Amino acid sequence: MTYIGAEEIISPLGQNIQENFEAVRENRSGISLVPKVGFNKEDIHLAKIITLIKKNKFEFLLIDILEKVLKRIDASIIPSEKTLVIISSTKGDLDRDISNPFAPAVAALMKYFNLKSQPLIVSNACISGVLAINAANNFIKAGLYEHAIVIGCDVISDFVLYGFQSLFAVSALPCLPFDKSRSGITLGEGCSAVVVSKTREIYTSSPLELLSGTSANDANHISGPSRTGEGLYRTIKRTLEQNNVSADEIDFISAHGTATVFNDEMEAIAFDRLNMSDIPLNSLKGYFGHTLGAAGITETAISIQMMHHKLLVKSLGYSEAGTSKTLNIATENRTSELNTILKTASGFGGCNASLVFRKL
Amino acid sequence: MRSITAYCQISEDACYVNGDVVAQKNEESPDSWFKQLYKDLAIEYPKFYKMDMLSQAGFLGSEFIKQTYPGLISSYAEDEVALLFANSESSADTDIRFKESYQDKGSPSPSLFVYTLPNIVLGELAIRNKFYGENMFAVLPKFAPDFFLQYGQIMFETGSKAVLAGWLGILEGKVEVSVFLIEQNKPDGLQFNKQNVIKCASPDDQA
Amino acid sequence: MDSLKEDLKKHIIEELNLEDLQVSDIDDDALLFSADGVGLDSIDALELIVLMEKFYGIQVTNPDEGKEAFLTINTMADYIEKKKS
Structure with a gap:
């Protein structure tokens, strides 16, 4: 392990x-x-x-x-x-x-x-x-x-x-990640x-279990997200399959959510294709901004804390649905037993990656 | 058994496939060295001209391999080919040009900015070849055969069926490029070991 | 007006790295962003905005405005004429 x-x-x-x-x-x-x-x-x-x-x-x-x-x-x-x-x-x-x-x-x-x-x-x-x-x-x-x-x-x-x-x-x-009036990062x-x-x-305090993760390319455009969420869809599918984790075991998704019109739309399409649009989700960009190379680790670190504190924190900057597929975006903090978390990221070059971690 | 089944090396004045010279720079030509190589390939891919040199380098290396062995890469399914690339300079060659665009030329250039990440070349290769597989771009202080050997093996262990790898040393006129294909259960090729990674990819050991 | 269109084509080929094209390859009414036309993409559109300011002193602050103006060489030339007058 x-x-x-x-x-x-x-x-x-x-x-x-x-x-x-x-x-x-x-x-x-x-x-x-x-x-x-x-x-x-x-x-x-x-x-x-x-x-x-x-x-x-x-x-x-x-x-x-x-x-x-x-x-x-x-x-x-x-x-x-x-x-x-x-x-x-x-x-x-x-x-x-x-x-x-x-x-x-x-x-x-x-x-x-x-x-x-x-x-x-x-x-x-x-x-x-x-x-x-x-x-x-x-x-x-x-x-x-x-x-x-x-x-x-x-x-x-x-x-x-x-x-x-x-x-x-x-x-x-x-x-304003995933919000109707979002207009950029x-x-x-x-x-x-x-x-x-x-x-x-x-570890001096209890760690979590890290499951294997994967990456996938959109093979579509170097700076524009795929209209079908292709790479994100594929990396999540592969990560779940490799670990024998089903979508309904995921308690929470720490999404990328940059707040550009096209990125957030792309993510919504990918999660919808995976039948994961009901899973509680947030973007932490409203708290930290987009920290590029630090983003995936910062957001993983906060998600680990959320698990320890049994607290699902709200997606800051979100108030009204603004993607063609509706997601279950956290609008308020709420107490929640989080056992298994999916973290995703997407970026220029058409790249996408995902990982899963869970409570011991 | 895993082996390096094809490799292409490009220096400042020559291009080799599996150690044999396939093109040499024509100093008289009005075209840049990479444009000469693109024309040698005799393919129609106008997007080539929009790429920065880092992306052009990866593109040319992989296209010369494909031209020498038609069908070599396309025999794999969409998710099966992983991309494993590295260099020491990141995207510095284009970073310098982008900085000039806003410091000296009046306005930050969006078409330069989108190439100011080293992994963009992976996107270009994925688009060209419909590769939906794993991606990894690392920046190393110098060419490190162990990195390719270790992470290449890892990519096979985690489900990839072939790895297209490369060292793309591009900075202000310097050209130290190698692209190589690693496959498994193939009768031909060089065993995928440290010595052969050095032979196929080290900038100090160009054919 | 014709020399403006010629100039525009030269600048576009130069600034957008369309090295496979000549001025004579671009028709005045060819759709710039269609695959059957010149085949430009979203980054090219942004680069056209830079080009407008650099060569014609025209600031396009809203990319959506650019979308309409940058349909063809003809619409671009009209746009430049209108902004300058």
Whole structure:
């Protein structure tokens, strides 16, 4: 069996998992209006960590999150050849060195913690986080490593903001996932981590069981979501089949829900095709913004907390159905026994990924 | 038994399939090196011109393999071919151009921005070949045969029937490209081991 | 007007990397976004918005407005003329 736990988050909502879950439980958003940051000096809504240092922040966040994770596990597994660090990120620290956005920060992380194995960087657009957790599980099941620390991190940059602006994909309001009046994403930044291991004893608090996950491509368009939700449909179907889990065993779906018109519609179609549209679902983008490479891990970490607290948190920003297929989107927090959770992600390049975890 | 059944390497001035030269750069030509290779393929795929160099590199490598062995990749079902690619530079070549578009040329270019992720090449290969299978793009400090060997095996163990893999070193004129196909239970090919991954894919060991 | 259309075609081929096309391949009334016409896609539409500002000083702030204006070379030329006058 593979375990998942020791979840940690650094975001505008807090410096650790407790602060972050507390904020989410209170339905607070990390999104605020940041003056004059747009390409034409417009004010833009962002989920920005205001207190974050300016220089080498990617490196700073990687080290900071691993320090926090260490307190949640047997720290002796860190300087070990049996432990792999996997970093999920789309852009790393491109403001530090655009030609080499990852290596300097990763070298610093290795040195700081005396890591014995070269960390692996998974860079697969917005599915990077889910894919990195799946990769960790695969490496452990194959017997290549015993433990994997999976870190997701992306920071806000002019580069990425201007890019999404050029696509007319940035919401004028804080993003409204799955809502009728949604009109684009709100960018966020953050760093989060989970620990995947074959050994239950390394965790200081009870972990969950991680089932194997899969990915699939839409084979349709590099920047537009599939109209049939093809890749998302296929990855969820494959993940459920590989684990012999049926759709009605899923208690909750932590969806991707970026709040672009086409993405959320695509997800609704995929869930409908899978007969999963009645399952309670949320998007956490209304709390954290879209943190790109960190998103899949942040959302997995919050979902783990939801399971521990038996609390289904509402999908912030949603009030009126706005997809052609109706989903069961959580409009209020509610107490709920969550035993099995499905996490999904979709991204540019037509990629989609999913994973399932459940209570022991 | 798993084996590398075909491989294509592209350097700054030559293209090889299974170690044999199939094209050499014509310095006199007005066309770029990759455009020359595209024309050599004699296929109709205008989308090629819209791709960035990273995507073009993966496209050319896989098309040269397909041309040498027609039917090699298409014999698999839609979900059966996994894509496993890596490099050291991520999408830096296009990142630099996108940054120029808003810093020096007045306006961020949407068609450049959509290529500022290294996994876009996987999307292009999936679209071209109708691959709905597994995807993985990793950024490594340098070419690492163990990564391909380990994750390639994992992809087979988790249900893929073939793995199209590649190292796509593209940055400001540098071209260190290899694309290789790993299959199982095939009589021909090179055994899928570290030595052969180095032979087929290492940028320092080009044919 | 004809030279405007010629210019427009040149810019479109250049900026949208339609290297397989010549100016003479694009008819003035060919549907730009139809597979039977020029076969442009949603990213090309956004790039046309950039092109409008870069070469003609016209700001298109709503992509939906672009959709109507960018039907054919003829409609694009009309749009430019109208915005400039």
